[in-house]
Amino acid sequence: MAYNQTNNPLGPAKKVGSTKNDEKPGGSNAGKYDSSEGPFCGPAGGAPKGTYPVGTEKRGKSAIKLAHNAPNPMGIKKCVYKEWPVLKPKK
Numbered sequence: 001m002a003y004n005q006t007n008n009p010l011g012p013a014k015k016v017g018s019t020k021n022d023e024k025p026g027g028s029n030a031g032k033y034d035s036s037e038g039p040f041c042g043p044a045g046g047a048p049k050g051t052y053p054v055g056t057e058k059r060g061k062s063a064i065k066l067a068h069n070a071p072n073p074m075g076i077k078k079c080v081y082k083e084w085p086v087l088k089p090k091k
Helices: 057-069 073-083
Strands: none
């Protein structure tokens, strides 16, 4: 049986690592990541600090896929391509 907020025996679910920035566009995971998972491309796209980590190629790919959630998606993509040139689309 899956628990939701009304029948969870531990009480209502709490957002882990929540900050005041998590309500801003592109900031739903603000405060979730450790600084060792960086660098972060969120600020380049207008998202809060500590979002869109690109410390690994896999995270870089994820940041590109999720960039549409940021206020400036091209800023996220440019930052990722700077960190991981291999992810830049071929012309």
